[in-house]
Amino acid sequence: MTLLRKPYPIVLTHEEKKMRKRYLKLALLSGLFLVGLTSCTQNQPDVTSKASQEENSKDSSVEFVDYVKETHLNHQYKDKQFLKDGIGEVTLVTKVDGDTAHFKQVAGDTGTIKGRYNCIDTPESTGMLEPWGKGASKFNGDYLTKAKHIVLSTDVADNGGQEKPALDSTGGRYLVYVWVTDVENPSIDDFINVNLALCQEGYSKAKGVSGKEYADAFTNAAVQAQTLKLHLWSDEKDPDFNYDNPVKIDLRMICEGYDTEGNKYDWVGSKVTFEAYVAGVGPDQGAAYVCNDISWTDASGEHTQRYGMYIFTQYIVYKPLQTIGNFLEISGTVAEYNGNLQVVDVSYSDYYKDDYDMKILSTGHTDKVEPFTGSAGTFANDKYINTMVTVNLVCTGGYATLNTATSTAYSFTLYCKDKDDASQELNIRISDSLAINYPNTLTRIRDNIPFFKGEKTIAESINNGKNTDQRKVEYISITGALVKYITTKGKVTYQVNLCRSKDLTLHMSAE
Known part of the structure; x- marks a missing residue:
């Protein structure tokens, strides 16, 4: 057996039903429908536009117009800051997908700017997967990573005519135009609009452009992409999308990487069906950690091991994943994020x-998902990835990162050592999705500063009580999911990912 992507005859009606159901839900809920994106000829990245290729490859009455090249940044950005002025130069933190990326200002507040691209809506490529989503994400990433300068700007139509950034409907991301250039010392005419480039290449329809500053360019680019049948508008299947039905396997096969015949196999990108128990809910909205104890026999004897998996839902809340102890049959696509497998x-x-x-197969199995208890040294091990663990740690440092869209929610990374063995290291990760709104919590834990009287958890510490308690934090007890984190320098570290704020307890000194 060489490949398991097509173990059964392909039944196209499944994907058609799934896509049709998804679009019907969206249409009923919002009256909107998903569409495609488009590309351009430009100075960055150094690729030939599919739009121009299509126009040059056939005798067509459509004369290709490079709307990206014709569209310019209309406002000066130098000596301005996006978070104050609605325009400013930034650096890339990470590209998320086709229409989302995170940035930091080059001057002023250096908190994370979560940018949602204005006037487009690319196919999904993270928690949900849709045809042409992977291509859109790569196209966006090529522009961002090759740019020598990146500028974010806000459409005045989104902020009531005021010169300040505007938030999207979630309240957690900024609506942005993303402008890039590969010129070392650019003028504003050297920048091109990545949002528009995606639309021109047929990766997204123009969305919500009425009354916007660049409405005509987006509308014309989308019409041209549709006429040229680019990407989403084409009659072709996306070569990067898996149209197959899922293969029924177990978590051990996914995590250890072998197929149904025992051969080595990388399941990333494959559709699978497996059974597992819900072990932890969060920290991302709708997401969950699941696990199952798998038993097998080989030449060395009988074995049983717990395997875990993170289920990322694109922030959609699905009922089966919200109750710890539910036993589920789960179908999805295996993906990888920062060295950790997820579905x-x-x-x-x-x-x-x-x-x-x-499918909910049965409920009430909390005994099947009791967290492992051990030391930092025990859990700094790939064996426990994506499983729930409980450990006692002493915080030695760390940092907090503000989500600038909320101005209150922080993510925390706490550097820790084992309570009883300082040679063992294990860190703590707290997502800003848990809405830990009190930044001094980090300082108090790290520097052993007294907390407010009666407080025991981070959740309680945000209440800002009036009377101080002179006791100090001796150590932290945390229950969360064990994950691996690879630094920008390639160093592998292990973290306990806090799923619920109540699962972190501060143990105070006697006096």
């Missing part, structure tokens, strides 16, 4: 049933 593109509905929706 994405799962689905569930009480009303629009699909053959590959999650």
Whole structure:
């Protein structure tokens, strides 16, 4: 057996049903529908536009117009800051997908700017997977990583005509135009609009452009992409999208990487079906950690090991994943994020049933998902990745990062050592999605400063009580999911990812 992506005859009706159901839900809920994106000829990245290729490859009455090249940044950005002025130069933190990326200002507040690209909506490529989503994400990433300068700007139509950034409908991301150039010392005419480039290449329809500053350019680019049948508008299948049905396997096969015949196999990108228990809920909205104890026999004897997996839902809340102890059948696509496996593109509905929706097989199995208890040294091990653990740690340092869109929520990384053995290291990760709003919490834990009287958890510490308690934090007890983190320098570290704020307890000194 050489490949498991097509173990059964392909039944196209499954993907058609799944996509049709997804679009029907969106149409009923919002009256909107998903569309495609488009590309351009430009000075960056150094690739030939599919739009121009299509126009040059056939005798067409359509004369290709490079709207990206014709569209310019209309406002000066130098000596301005995006978070204050609605325009400013930034650096890339990370590209998320086709229409989302995170940035930091080159001057002023250096908190994370979560940018949602204005006037477009690319296919999904993270928690949900849709045709042309992977291509859109790569196209966006090519521009961002090759740019020598990046500028974010806000459309005045989004902020009531005021010169300040505007938030999207989630309240957690900024609506942005992303301008890039590969010129070392650029003028504003050297920048091109990545949002528009995606639209011109047929990766997204123009969305919500009415009354916007560049409305005509987006509308014309989208019409041209549709006429040239680019990407989302084409009759072709996306070569990067997996249209197959899932293969039924178990978590051990996914985590250890072998196929149904025992051969080495990388499941990333494959569709799978497996059974597991919900072990932890969060920290991302809708997401969950699941696990299962798998038993097998080989030449060395009988074995049982717990294997875990993170289920990322693109912030959609699905009922089966919200109760610890639920035993589920889960179908989705295996993905990898920062060295950790996860399953994405799962689905569930009480009303629009699909053959590959999650299924609740039984409930109430909390005894099957009790967290492992051990030391930092025990858990700094790939064996426990994506499983729930409980450990006692002493904080020695760390940092907090502000989510600038909220101005209150912080993510924390706490550097820790084992309570009883300082030679063992294990860090703590607290996501800003848990809405830990009190930045001094980090300082108090790290520097052993007294907390407010009666407080025991981070959740309680944000209440800012009036009377101080002179006791200090001796150590931290935490229950969370064990994950691996690879630094920018390639160093592998291990972290306990806090899923619920109540699962971190501060143990105070006697006096």
